[in-house]
Amino acid sequence: MSQTATMSASRPMEGMKVYNLKLGMWVFLLSEVMFFSSLIGAYIILRFAHPEHWAEPNVVLNVPLTGFNTFMLICSSVTMVKAFAAIEHGDQAGLKKWLIATIILGASFVGIQVFEYIKLSNEGFVPVAARYAAEGGPLYGSTFYTMTGFHGAHVTIGVLALIFTAIKAFKGKYSASDYGGVEIMGLYWHFVDLVWIILFTIVYLI
Amino acid sequence: MDWGWLLPEPVSTFGSEIDSIYYVILAITGVIFVLVEVALVVFLVKYRHREGHRAEYSHGNTKLEAVWTIVPFILVMVIAWMSMDVWLEAKMVSHAPGDALPLRVTAKQFEWNVTYPGPDEKLDTADDFVKRNQLHLPVGRAVRIDLASEDVIHSFFLPDFRVKQDAVPGMVIPVWFEATAAGEYTLGCAELCGLGHYRMRGSVTVHESAAFDSWVTEEGSEPPAVETPTPADTAGVDLEAASANPAAPEGHDHSSHQPVSEEERA
Amino acid sequence: MSTMPIEVGHPSVQHWAEPGHADDRSFLRKYVFSTDHKVIGCQFLIFSLTFLLIGGMLAMLIRWQLGWPGIAIPGGAILGEAKAPGGIILPEFYNSLVTMHGTFMIFFAIMPLLVGVFGNWLIPLHVGAADMAFPRLNMASFWTAVPAGLIMIASFFVTGGAAAAGWTGYAPLSANPEYSGVYMGQKLWCVSLIVLGFSSLMGAVNYITTIVNMRAPGMKWMRLPLPVWALFITAILVLLAIPVLTGALILLLFDQTIGTTFFLPKDGGQPLMWQHLFWYFGHPEVYILILPAMGITSEVLSNGSRKPVFGYKFMVYAIVAIAFLGWVVWGHHMFQSGMNPLLGATFMTSTMVIAVPSAIKVFNWLGTIYRGDIHFHTPMLNALAFVAMFVIGGLSGVFMASTPVDIYIHDTYFIVAHIHYVLFGGSLFAIFAGIYFWFPKFFGRMLNPTLGKIHFALTFVFYNLVFFPMHNLGLNGMMRRLYDPNQYEYLAQHQPMNTFISVSALLLGAAQLIFMFNFLWSLRGGKKAPSNPWNANSLEWTLPSPPPHGNFTTMPTVYRGPYEYSVPGREEDYWPQNEPPTDAGRRTAEREGVHA
């Protein structure tokens, strides 16, 4: 804290050593962590209180199908990170290619989840207590749809954001010196993947 | 107008212990309060702006910081430590004497239904009987209440006994206390539970033990288990509700799907 | 000038306003959809003062009913048959009044006032930045809060009336309309708070990024003005607490609409789960409502007594300690809820500990005015009132923290007294202080000091007459949220006290009109504000009032902490943070060991 040290200070303070956009995205993701934690917390509370409401894995829920979906989401994470790696080295073509791939994978994840929802609700596995008809109890259905639903919503938003990013990419808005948009898109997308990894385990496998 | 800081006379065994903790805290915080406010005022007068006078240039004093970190810490820990036992005694039924009289209190909008074990002093037997908004107890003998609720959260509040416990639907929460003086007291609802919250109150009668037994036998003997509220009760409610608010009936109509509020109005 | 010296990837450039550059934005861009943090701050000010006003009016209705139960409100018939036929408030409407009073005051008045207004006004100027890190996000934050407010107001006019389950919205009462008789209102309550949550979130992200990444050269952490420190920690609390509320509200909304049973015991729901989720958010929330107020108080006290903040570092540590302890005490709202008594004991201990950092703050404030050169300008008066009143509110908190005592005073007017001593006596007085202090900077006009002092005096007196007796009512066992105490014989005897409180409350409300007038009139009629009316040190005072779009023409350099008042060897008793030390200055500095 000596005088001279400060006199020489001509630049802003260091801060987090990363640029604002990235810091902002990380900060936002932290709040997302708390949001999903609250849902998961509620899930655990209810499940502990009423284990009888839950059915064995793969009895009501179709694990193979969702397993495949998980696989696709993980792949979409690779394609996303490849898109970032591409633009990081100024490779415009690669950026576009990998973004498109990510969009396709993400969209099909949502598609499969919608299909799964329809199938399940036809089998009487619904969020509404009054009309719940599958094995287990109503809490099973309501927690399932709430958690996977909010994750699905995040994926959907992600896909839209990806499309937006892709459009900018095709307009050549990104470069080796300005790829922030792609990087934070990636951060969000990987986070959504990360959440799914947790949800898949506790909702489908446990 | 009552500006006093004394608590009303307690009439339960742990009531006086709770009060004594209250008075200790009152003393501690009272002293702190006076010290802080007096210091504040003194400084304001003493160091008010005067021409040519300049403020002392100081960034603080670590010794002082240590003092006013440690002293309050000790004080609050003392308070916490004193509170602990009384709290556990009041809330853990395990502290209730073995011969405690079992009762069941079931709250619902907007009434308290008290199930008495009858002469055999066992719940869920033929001689049980239920009274609405009336809690009768023997003096000098602990009661052990199973507290439940049928609809929303209510709060079982006996001011004079220093008893308060939320009644949560889906849970049966044990409550115990021991009355130390015969007389008439109040049972209130302390948790917002709907439009009738303000009049969800009952009466508490503490009998001498002999009188209580005879009361039980005579009540237990009369056939209708669920007894209709005594005229006094309903009259009381309606008159006051009405006087408080002539327009109540219309007002209540749109919520008349509530079985209870109908009953209240009947 | 990049604020991101380390990493490429995104040129997050700050646009320093070039000297004499004409501001050619359209009216809409300048005042309505502005991305300028100062304008957004002012928008938040109008927004939240309006809700403070509404909340205050609801309070007046509450007090009328409690002061004169069953007597028609003069002209109250306009409230309509469903609410107050012939001007006589109905029980269900009373519940709505209490609920909405609490909701408006907490979520739409105090929170936006502290976080929205002072966060936007102060952060960029105090850290020496051109604007927030994400100006457009900042604008979005305000324009998300507006619909939230409108939805909440609208809920008064739907059939069944506004939410009536208390600002804490305890399930099952809030979850099932059959119980409360409130249908649409309770749903709108959830929706509105969810929307408001997004607004707060955007704000928090912005604040944190700005404070961390955009501090001007030399603005080290330990040179930040305390309001910024407080707002930084507050932003973290908002960031981590609000999502939990959002989650809980969503579950509640599902229970109300699509028929899930998360909180409804039939079909396995858990009523206590709502309370855990709500208070897990709720207690950090109450510190969100006090920390910025504490920061403002420190700033004003130091300025008013022309003396450096006593124990600056410890003030900072205390803020951090309060914030983080605040996460492990939520159970103190649930002592009587049927939660395991052993947990109650744990929560009591953690709650008690919070008194310690609060103690540090209080005593350091005393240390700050000690041997000061105290100027009683209006901001100073309000800041002093904060200290005096917060102590009362805090100490009453200790009664409730003691579990056995809480058995008796839980959900009584003792709690109501506590609420208002910390929130009105605390937060609101600090807010008044802040408004009187920074109004000149942002509107270019001084508030009238005489009116200000009158407003302060009346508010201080009537405020205490209103809320102090509530302690006594509580100690006599008067429950909260009670439409008509006269239902209970043992409370009926306290009606005179209730009437006395109500009279004082009406006078308190009336006293606020002075402030309102002063505020609105000074916008045009106040005398022109100099750039540094209070001889303060922090960066904003080096700029014209109001500062130009883009704040600083060149990036300022900071040489010392913000509270270098009455430094020996200087003729002025203040020392702006960015004034380069003269050789003489530096020599004295070294001699006196000034922490520059």
Place this chain on the structure above:
Amino acid sequence: MADESVSEEAVERKRPNYYLVWVYLLILTVAEVVVAFMSNLPETWLILLLLFLAVWKAALVAMYYMHLKFEPPRLVLMVLAPIPFAILITFTVVVMEIR
């Protein structure tokens, strides 16, 4: 805290082999499913094992795809800071169950 002598130019950031991480993730996913259905572990151990695998996968994503491994330590610190709170709220169940 902030030391002033940091150079302006970008620090060239190391990058992992993204495909390798991908393979890891797939293997772990398969492992999870296998454990969940083909193992006869006692329930608690099963749950703990599954959670462990899940957290492991999450960590891989965060470290390599989200590049946390290559970010300045202070950012990593900031990201890890709220995890205790997240765990606290996730396991309020403990709070509710011990009675």
